[in-house]
Amino acid sequence: MGWTPQGKHLIAGEWVVGEARFRSAPAHGPAHGFAGGSADLVDRACAAAEEAFCTYGWTGREERAAFLDAIAGEIEARAEAITAIGTQETGLPEARLQGERGRTVGQLRLFADHIRKGDYLDRRHDKALPDRQPPRPDLRLIQRPIGPVAVFGASNFPLAFSTAGGDTASALAAGCPVVVKGHPAHPGTGEIVAEAIHAAIRATGMPAGSFGFIHGDRHEVGAALVQHPLIRAVGFTGSLHGGRALYDLCAARPEPIPFFGELGSINPCFVLPGAFAARGAQLARDWTASLTMGAGQFCTNPGLLVLRAEDADTFTAAAVEALADAPEQVMLTEGIAAAYRAGAARIGAHAAAVLEQDSRGRNARPGIYRTSARDFLHSHDLGEEVFGPLGLVVTTTSDDEILGLARALDGQLTASLQMEAGDTALARRLMPVLERKAGRVLANGWPTGVEVADAMVHGGPYPASTNFGATSVGTLAIRRFLRPVCFQNLPDALLPEDLRG
Amino acid sequence: MGWTPQGKHLIAGEWVVGEARFRSAPAHGPAHGFAGGSADLVDRACAAAEEAFCTYGWTGREERAAFLDAIAGEIEARAEAITAIGTQETGLPEARLQGERGRTVGQLRLFADHIRKGDYLDRRHDKALPDRQPPRPDLRLIQRPIGPVAVFGASNFPLAFSTAGGDTASALAAGCPVVVKGHPAHPGTGEIVAEAIHAAIRATGMPAGSFGFIHGDRHEVGAALVQHPLIRAVGFTGSLHGGRALYDLCAARPEPIPFFGELGSINPCFVLPGAFAARGAQLARDWTASLTMGAGQFCTNPGLLVLRAEDADTFTAAAVEALADAPEQVMLTEGIAAAYRAGAARIGAHAAAVLEQDSRGRNARPGIYRTSARDFLHSHDLGEEVFGPLGLVVTTTSDDEILGLARALDGQLTASLQMEAGDTALARRLMPVLERKAGRVLANGWPTGVEVADAMVHGGPYPASTNFGATSVGTLAIRRFLRPVCFQNLPDALLPEDLRG
Incomplete structure (x- = not known):
């Protein structure tokens, strides 16, 4: 019983x-x-x-x-x-x-x-x-x-x-x-x-x-x-x-x-050049794992990934490969699934689909999109959260452009840096910007998995x-x-x- | 020069x-x-x-x-x-x-x-x-x-x-x-x-x-x-x-x-029976001193004084006597002086004048008004701050009425108790109420004079x-x-x- x-x-x-x-409208079992x-x-x-x-x-x-x-x-x-x-x-x-x-x-x-x-x-x-x-x-x-x-x-x-x-x-x-x-x-x-x-x-x-x-x-x-x-x-x-x-x-x-x-938040993740050089393909795989966990239904889902334009092809190829066998995942409600598809369509209207999401009913499949920093800055739609396993890769052509992108972000729960020792100078330039944007700044990790501890901050500037x-x-x-x-x-x-x- | x-x-x-x-519109000297x-x-x-x-x-x-x-x-x-x-x-x-x-x-x-x-x-x-x-x-x-x-x-x-x-x-x-x-x-x-x-x-x-x-x-x-x-x-x-x-x-x-x-705030002061018996006339004098200091233009001015009905005649007589020679005081602006007179008229429409304020131009003279707890509770106007040297004495006929009055108050910067050891039982009943109403609760003092210190709270529930x-x-x-x-x-x-x- x-x-x-x-x-x-x-x-x-x-x-x-x-x-x-x-x-009730359960995913399975009796209502x-x-x-x-x-x-x-x-x-x-x-x-x-x-x-x-x-x-x-x-x-x-x-x-x-x-x-x-x-x-x-x-x-x-x-x-x-x-x-x-x-x-x-x-x-x-x-x-x-x-x-x-x-x-x-x-x-x-x-x-x-x-x-x-x-x-x-x-x-x-x-x-x-x-x-x-x-x-x-x-x-x-x-x-x-x-x-x-x-x-x-x-x-x-x-x-x-x-x-x-x-x-x-x-x-x-x-x-x-x-x-x-x-x-x-x-x-x-x-x-x-x-x-x-x-x-x-x-x-x-x-x-x-x-x-x-x-x-x-x-x-x-x-x-x-x-x-x-x-x-x-x-x-x-x-x-x-x-x-x-x-x-x-x-x-x-x-x-x-x-x-x-x-x-909510889009939780920007910055893959700095040294980190990409050292472990780019692994980072792509780890990102997709964080992005699709729990059908991406986390406030700290890493929805925005920023890296240099010259690194983007390799990175997205590895991400798509990692997602090749990604199973369809049931979402929390029909409404959330519908909103996910609408959000993906909104992103798709402004950014190129690297992996088109393809889901039906209450289920979701991951989607990966790509745009340039310049286009991102011109379309506020691209900076709004899509709740679900959707990742937007934004490419940059200079350190100044990375900084400009960071400054233009709305308030976030988290901001993440993937970095090696050689990236420290750029990371130091980014820190004062990211600190003002996010409640938590992390290095060499992904934002999902919020530790319940004395030093945790799960919050941040509006609208986070x-x-x-x-x-x-x-x-x-x-x-x-x-x-x-x-x-x-x-x-x-x-x-x-x-x-x- | x-x-x-x-x-x-x-x-x-x-x-x-x-x-x-x-x-500028100075009180004196050149504009x-x-x-x-x-x-x-x-x-x-x-x-x-x-x-x-x-x-x-x-x-x-x-x-x-x-x-x-x-x-x-x-x-x-x-x-x-x-x-x-x-x-x-x-x-x-x-x-x-x-x-x-x-x-x-x-x-x-x-x-x-x-x-x-x-x-x-x-x-x-x-x-x-x-x-x-x-x-x-x-x-x-x-x-x-x-x-x-x-x-x-x-x-x-x-x-x-x-x-x-x-x-x-x-x-x-x-x-x-x-x-x-x-x-x-x-x-x-x-x-x-x-x-x-x-x-x-x-x-x-x-x-x-x-x-x-x-x-x-x-x-x-x-x-x-x-x-x-x-x-x-x-x-x-x-x-x-x-x-x-x-x-x-x-x-x-x-x-x-x-x-x-x-x-702002009306800063209720409760004169409990033991305190009145021990030092009623002195309390009346001290109250008027706090009330009229700086022409009453303090956020923590003790605008509301609560005591037993049987103590009120003696108390107000002593207060009026203490104010007999109170000088006219210039207020901060013409507008504040006009608002003071309008506020006094508002209080006077609902409460008896013990000492009618009588001021002109930018100057203020103190006013003392008196009402019962029952009438106070029926007229929200009486609970609104009058910025200036105006005191409202509210009389109560039972401990329960004192508590009911305290519960009905809006948020306050301060709440004060005048008490002796014999008042402790009543004070203990009041404390949980006053603590929720005010940012600072004080005993045997007047609320004006806000110490700048680690333990000070100058704030409180809305509208304080x-x-x-x-x-x-x-x-x-x-x-x-x-x-x-x-x-x-x-x-x-x-x-x-x-x-x-």
Whole structure:
């Protein structure tokens, strides 16, 4: 007997249905019915989160760490069922779901350890100087949780960027209740993870409204969530179009709130001359492997490859050869597959096809296109992300042209250099430009595979993200859901527990 | 021979004029002519800031610290002239200008010391784990400057929140060039401080565009500045109306940028029963002193005083007595004085006048009004800031009513408790509410007098500020102008200087 979704929302610790309904559209396996969201259900979940905050926001760090660990344990206890429903709904292979589950529970435990250490509180103490003129009061600063946070499940990471993903883990770690709007492309996967969190809430005695989960396949549900007066911030990973619409709603509120949106990137990779000379064919093979992994459905997919014109024929030939036997891969949704083909057509209208993508239905095959830096700079379409296994090779004729191309790029999650020692001079010229364009700059690697760590930045200038000061991966992500509060001359009895003594 | 303003903008190290002109309207002394700003001049200043960033953004911390110290020295070298023009333009007394100058140079030196220490860089290093499967790369994180920053001079702090104030000091400390839009209420004061910064730029060899200064008395100049594509963030202290308009422009940009606006507050002060019993009359006197200092023109002016109904007659009688000989004080501008009278009339329409304000022209006299918590909660007008020496006393009949009032407040810069040991139980009930409402919570003090220190928070939930995660005073203010960047597997030669080794 496998696990079957109930198709219900989780609100204030109860599984509830509403009037609207929708059916899942899995890549394989049976479709299921799910309750649709509504503004009224969103309101109930937000009210429950606000009520929970009065308790949850003042829990001790050890209590919250134990809660995060319990969520990880409950997810592991449902491992096989999560993999089963996840592979059905997304079409991603089993190994990917298993790996992503490991990443998700590792992320929860990393945040548990992070808050146990307490450095994130940024505690500061200016002692009173009673003899100074004027006297200085006693001042203590600490970072406090902001209140209920809305999180949107992402289509492309059904676990690590969804119901119990990095946004949820960092908000719960900070002390903020979370209301998740589940992604309709994997509603059952979202629901079983919500079940795991619900079980952890009961096991650790956390308030029922600390976590809510709303299904929904209509924009109105997400709009109601980000506009709800009790929501203090939003975590989102998704498309530029959808993310900007939600950002605009957040900014237009009577009381604006921060919208932490990670909206995608083309992740430029620069193959410098020395690196090409040393290992050009290998680089082409490695690039195609990164480009086609998971049907290219990664925010950090290396969609743009820049190299010298004289190296391009050899490079693209090796790339095409490496892709000769590339299997068709099922994409996350029919809509994403259709958007991939439309994006490939848009690129194909401005750039030469080296390998024409040729895919049908929900499946994708890789496409490789080629253009010159000059043409790239004259067509803004070529710089817009195509979500899927599509690579654009841009050829350059001088170091200055490489620099000009780098300067013209939009904000990126990542920028990569393939280099040898002889490329250092050119790389040094590129660094100040790339540093301003991207949240992460890497050498001799490919951008896919985002490590969950203290030093990770998954963010960057717009449109890579809507807040260049923030990251959605790594322990620094917790800062999004904190605000500094100064306590002046307060007696110990009134100070937050973490500031006493 | 005193100092006389040239009436020019500072752009790319040159003093320039444009076509528009306006005249200053000082409280006393001669009026002067000033060049007006324009979108074209803003564009030139922003282009110069961007060019300067290519150098200034990569200066060493010691170089920037020396630059900040040099600015402080150049301001001190112009001390008498600054006080002279400042008192003329603002009507503030000499002692205030002198004190504010001390605060301003202290702030510059504090940021110099802060960046010398380097903790603000938040450096993180996850060492490579080559034997792990998959291997972990070497990851290093550092906070880097964001690029050119726009700063608006504030009417009420001609030095500490204006040309070389906290926003400018923290942005320059971070490594960001600054373009200041001077406040037209004190254009000469702005200009002489710009001269001081210009002298420091030349003395320390900083790039000319590291600092620009644009005069202007029209909204178009500010609008052009916040919408300029090269500006990466905005620092602003001013009115809710003006600040929200600029916030909306920032959010509506093709590439949105953060707008760090500090928009004011009514700074609730709760006089708890034990404190009233112990020292009610003294509290009334101290309150009026805080309320009328600088004609009440402080963001942290204690405009709202909450106490038990049975204590109110005694309290207000003592307050009125303390104000019996309060002198008329000149306000910063004619417009601010007119707005003060309009605000007092608005409050007077909903609350009883205990002491009717009675002021004319550019002068202000204090006003004290009184209402019940019930009436306060039914009239949102009573919760809106009146900029000036106006106090509203709100009476309560139970602890629950005090809590209900606190919960209904908008976001605040500060919330204050006057308490004795016997008030601890009530104070403990209030703390979770006040902590969510304000950036700073204080006991047995008045909110005016914002210490510039590591643990200070001058910010808070909207409308106190537009970013509850930030402060505009204290060393944490530097974080507004930084963004995290992750460097993965980069050779030492390509790392920022602060990450090498």
